[in-house]
Amino acid sequence: MMTSTAAVSIEHVTKQYGTGAQAVAALTDVTMAIPIGEFVSIMGPSGSGKSTLLNMIAGLDTPTEGHVRIRGEDLAVLSDDARSDLRLHQIGFIFQSFNLFPGFTIEENVAWPLKFIGIGWRTARDRAAVVLRQVGLAAAIRTRRPSELSGGEQQRVAIARALITEPSLLLADEPTGNLDTRTGQAILDLILQLNTERKLSVILVTHSTFAATYGHRTVELQDGRIVRDVRAPRQAGRLIPIGA
Numbered sequence: 420m421m422t423s424t425a426a427v428s429i430e431h432v433t434k435q436y437g438t439g440a441q442a443v444a445a446l447t448d449v450t451m452a453i454p455i456g457e458f459v460s461i462m463g464p465s466g467s468g469k470s471t472l473l474n475m476i477a478g479l480d481t482p483t484e485g486h487v488r489i490r491g492e493d494l495a496v497l498s499d500d501a502r503s504d505l506r507l508h509q510i511g512f513i514f515q516s517f518n519l520f521p522g523f524t525i526e527e528n529v530a531w532p533l534k535f536i537g538i539g540w541r542t543a544r545d546r547a548a549v550v551l552r553q554v555g556l557a558a559a560i561r562t563r564r565p566s567e568l569s570g571g572e573q574q575r576v577a578i579a580r581a582l583i584t585e586p587s588l589l590l591a592d593e594p595t596g597n598l599d600t601r602t603g604q605a606i607l608d609l610i611l612q613l614n615t616e617r618k619l620s621v622i623l624v625t626h627s628t629f630a631a632t633y634g635h636r637t638v639e640l641q642d643g644r645i646v647r648d649v650r651a652p653r654q655a656g657r658l659i660p661i662g663a
């Protein structure tokens with residue numbers, strides 16, 4: 420099947436919230452394919468459907484119409500367990516609102532996806548230490564709770580958690596929105612490095628035109644529709660764009 424080569428294939432996806440007069444069309448007939456190893460930036464005004472699109476791709480919510488395939492697998496035909504499994508093994512998700520567990524320590528928050536996969540605590544903890552270092556957090560914060568961290572630090576914990584399973588697809592919803600310029604750039608550089616070295620496919624939602632230049636391609640949403648889809652040389656990483 421042709422679509423099996425794509426990391427993500429979105430086919431005529433429409434998402435409607437509510438019914439009748441209250442219905443909101445968050446996405447309308449969105450079609451796009453993301454080849455393995457591609458880094459796509461998604462832009463668009465608030466309410467244009469960016470987070471909704473990421474939720475559809477992660478299988479956290481289901482389209483009203485259309486299909487989403489991850490490496491050729493149609494999410495709609497998978498059982499709930501199979502979908503959770505695919506999410507756990509293949510997808511790293513950095514949520515716009517962090518979604519950290521308040522009662523868990525930082526270390527536990529970062530390590531839990533590995534525990535879920537069945538990896539022992541000692542290994543999971545060592546691996547958590549590695550990814551926390553990668554996102555620029557000191558080892559000393561490991562035993563703190565999320566409420567004892569700044570917003571930017573919590574953001575980096577969420578990023579570490581998304582990367583710990585070494586996913587093949589990273590969905591990042593404004594990952595640098597709460598970070599100062601320097602830290603934000605360091606995170607983007609890390610994502611870029613994983614994209615080039617490990618062929619991590621990346622979908623980055625951002626309001627920043629600077630962050631968007633890390634991608635091979637920028638897709639712009641407006642009122643739930645794709646209004647622009649352009650490839651441009653990457654400015655940030657001095658890399659040769661795919662297809663050049």
Ligand SMILES: Nc1ncnc2c1ncn2[C@@H]1O[C@H](COP(=O)(O)OP(=O)(O)OP(=O)(O)O)[C@@H](O)[C@H]1O
Pocket residue numbers: 436437443444445463464465466467468469470471472515
């Ligand atoms: N659970 C929901 N129930 C009803 N409407 C929703 C729901 N989630 C999102 N919407 C609506 O769908 C539209 C798209 O929302 P979405 O969160 O995808 O926007 P966004 O592009 O991520 O915006 P932002 O940049 O502010 O994060 C908005 O009009 C929003 O109000």
Ligand SMILES: [Mg+2]
Pocket residue numbers: 469470471515592
């Ligand atoms: Mg959003």
